[in-house]
Amino acid sequence: MYRGKKVTFTASKEVITKLLACNRTSADIWNACLAASKQHHIRTGTWINQTQLQQAVKGKFPLHSQSVQAVCHKYLFSRDSAIQSKKKGITTARYPHRQKRYFNTKWVDKAFTLHPNGKIELSLGIQNGKRVKPLVLFAKNLPTGDIKEIELCFDRKLYLSVTYDDGQVAKPQTGTYGAGVDMGEVQAIASVCENGEGILLSGRKLRSIHRLRNKKIAQLRRLMSKCKKGSRQWKKYNRAKQYILSKSDRQLRDGSHKITKAFVDWCIAQSIKEMFVGDVGTVSKGTKKKQKLRRRERQKISNWNVGQQVQYLTYKCQAQGIAVTNVNEAYSTQTCPVCHQRHKPKGRMYRCRCGYVSHRDTHGAKNILSEQLYGIFTPIEEKNLTYLRVA
Numbered sequence: 001m002y003r004g005k006k007v008t009f010t011a012s013k014e015v016i017t018k019l020l021a022c023n024r025t026s027a028d029i030w031n032a033c034l035a036a037s038k039q040h041h042i043r044t045g046t047w048i049n050q051t052q053l054q055q056a057v058k059g060k061f062p063l064h065s066q067s068v069q070a071v072c073h074k075y076l077f078s079r080d081s082a083i084q085s086k087k088k089g090i091t092t093a094r095y096p097h098r099q100k101r102y103f104n105t106k107w108v109d110k111a112f113t114l115h116p117n118g119k120i121e122l123s124l125g126i127q128n129g130k131r132v133k134p135l136v137l138f139a140k141n142l143p144t145g146d147i148k149e150i151e152l153c154f155d156r157k158l159y160l161s162v163t164y165d166d167g168q169v170a171k172p173q174t175g176t177y178g179a180g181v182d183m184g185e186v187q188a189i190a191s192v193c194e195n196g197e198g199i200l201l202s203g204r205k206l207r208s209i210h211r212l213r214n215k216k217i218a219q220l221r222r223l224m225s226k227c228k229k230g231s232r233q234w235k236k237y238n239r240a241k242q243y244i245l246s247k248s249d250r251q252l253r254d255g256s257h258k259i260t261k262a263f264v265d266w267c268i269a270q271s272i273k274e275m276f277v278g279d280v281g282t283v284s285k286g287t288k289k290k291q292k293l294r295r296r297e298r299q300k301i302s303n304w305n306v307g308q309q310v311q312y313l314t315y316k317c318q319a320q321g322i323a324v325t326n327v328n329e330a331y332s333t334q335t336c337p338v339c340h341q342r343h344k345p346k347g348r349m350y351r352c353r354c355g356y357v358s359h360r361d362t363h364g365a366k367n368i369l370s371e372q373l374y375g376i377f378t379p380i381e382e383k384n385l386t387y388l389r390v391a
């Protein structure tokens with residue numbers, strides 16, 4: 001299975017300067033993609049395709065040809081996702097348009113060479129008919145496994161993001177039960193299994209990291225707005241801002257890993273075969289007026305990094321032979337499974353006039369599950385509920 005790892009490295013000052021230049025060149029390629037795409041659209045009224053785009057940037061930049069192509073791929077990927085989103089009616093989706101100053105450079109396949117002592121050679125390809133001397137750097141904690149891609153990233157300093165195949169084969173599906181999964185902010189994960197077991201994993205710690213981060217960033221933004229952009233004081237605040245961002249990012253990633261790990265362990269213990277995850281992507285949609293009203297709420301949602309959590313959950317489940325299916329979660333938190341009336345729950349419990357009562361968070365998970373199992377919201381007996389607080 002493919003996995004990613006952040007790898008630090010050492011290199012000579014000269015190489016570091018060249019590496020930084022690589023990411024500036026990649027930004028130039030990105031900007032060239034924007035320009036080529038725009039021109040193509042003006043001239044023909046259609047979208048530029050992969051061959052045409054690659055032709056437009058080929059041989060014009062001092063990087064390995066595959067590194068140039070990688071930027072094109074990223075451009076095409078983000079453009080196509082924007083097209084898809086627009087088709088789905090998400091009006092806020094935008095085509096790639098922003099000019100960049102830095103862009104991660106990627107080395108794939110034959111563009112890099114690895115040596116057993118941790119030496120890495122990154123090729124700059126052939127320029128003007130001559131092979132350019134590769135960039136040499138040294139890494140200590142390279143992952144063991146088949147390395148597929150190396151990406152040069154920057155977060156307060158340069159590092160490598162390495163994609164590799166760990167050689168593990170996903171376990172076959174062995175479980176028996178289905179489970180409904182509802183992701184939220186207060187309860188990071190709420191799930192109920194067909195066998196009647198339920199679990200709640202708290203997300204309060206992640207939320208408090210988010211809140212503290214937002215508060216500090218807002219403070220620094222205010223301070224920065226008072227001084228001249230690029231001045232010494234401004235730079236000082238900017239460094240502090242970058243520090244807070246990268247630190248909180250690390251903490252949040254770590255927390256998401258712990259939560260999803262604990263959840264997958266529970267799933268294995270319950271012998272779960274397939275989980276149905278409520279599609280949270282639909283939460284931030286709505287009419288313009290609604291969006292305005294819900295600004296605060298939307299901010300909450302954008303802070304709560306559910307995409308990352310779903311991603312972590314999916315790959316951990318696949319490794320354990322548990323299938324993950326995204327399902328539409330419309331009204332699952334509002335509808336009563338007994339009388340099918342809709343109303344918003346107040347407080348931590350969901351109470352219906354017909355007498356039905358459930359924990360608010362597992363209520364959604366139960367509805368998601370019953371709809372998948374029986375095609376209709378119907379009560380699922382909950383025998384036992386486990387509370388877990390891991391991060």
Ligand SMILES: [Zn+2]
Nearest residue numbers: 336339352354
């Ligand atoms: Zn009811």
